[in-house]
C-alpha cells in the first residue's frame with residue numbers, strides 16, 4: 001500500500017467484458033500563454049535529462065521513488081489492462097545478486113554474443129560488462145511486463161499492446177524521476193530471464209528493464225551525445 005494514500009483507494013479489478021460506464025470529464029482549460037510557458041520550461045528540463053551510469057551511494061527519499069512509480073502507473077495502456085509490475089529493490093543483498101547475474105550475461109554479450117554491429121553501436125557510450133551502478137545506486141526499479149492475466153478459474157487472458165504500454169509507462173517513470181531531481185539509467189541486460197528468478201515473480205511476468213536510481217556520483221561523466229534537432233524528428237503536414 002503506498003504510504004501517501006489518504007483515502008482508501010478503490011480496488012482495481014479487470015474490466016474485461018463489463019459494460020461501458022461513462023463519467024463526465026471537464027478539466028479546466030489552461031490559457032494558451034500559460035501553456036506555452038509550461039511547455040518551454042518542460043522542454044528545457046527534459047533536455048537536461050541524461051542517462052547516468054556512475055551513481056553516488058547516497059540514499060534517496062523512498063517516497064519520491066513511490067511517487068514516480070505512481071506517475072508511471074497512470075500511463076495509458078492497451079484496453080486499460082495496465083500490464084506492468086514495478087519491483088522496487090532496496091535490499092543490498094538482492095541488488096548484489098542482480099548485479100552478479102547481469103554481469104555474467106553482459107560478459108558473454110560483450111565478449112561476442114552481441115556481434116560487431118551492435119558493439120559498434122554501443123562504443124560511443126563507453127559501456128562494458130561491469131555494472132557497478134546496480135550496487136552503487138541505492139535503489140533499482142525492475143519493470144516487468146505482464147504478458148497475460150489469470151481469471152479466477154485459472155483461464156489465461158491475453159493482454160493487448162503490452163510492449164507499447166510498458167514502454168510508455170517507463171518513459172513516464174524516467175520523466176517523473178528526472179523532474180523529481182533523481183538520476184536513472186534504463187538498463188536492459190540481455191537475456192533478462194534471471195530477474196524473474198531472483199525476484200521470484202510469477203510466470204506471466206517478463207522482465208522489461210532494470211532501472212538503477214539515485215544521485216550522480218561526484219565524478220560522474222556522460223558521453224558527449226547530440227540529440228536530433230526538432231526539424232529532424234518532426235514532420236508537419
Ligand SMILES: Cc1cc2nc3c(=O)[nH]c(=O)nc-3n(C[C@H](O)[C@H](O)[C@H](O)COP(=O)(O)O)c2cc1C
Nearest residue numbers: 049050051052053125127185186187188189222225
Ligand atoms: C530500451 C532502452 C534500453 C537501454 N539499455 C541500456 C543498457 O542496457 N545499458 C546502458 O548503459 N544504457 C542503456 N540505455 C540507455 C541509452 O544508451 C541512452 O538512453 C542513450 O545513449 C541516450 O543517452 P541519454 O539517455 O543520456 O540521452 C537504454 C535505453 C533504452 C531506451
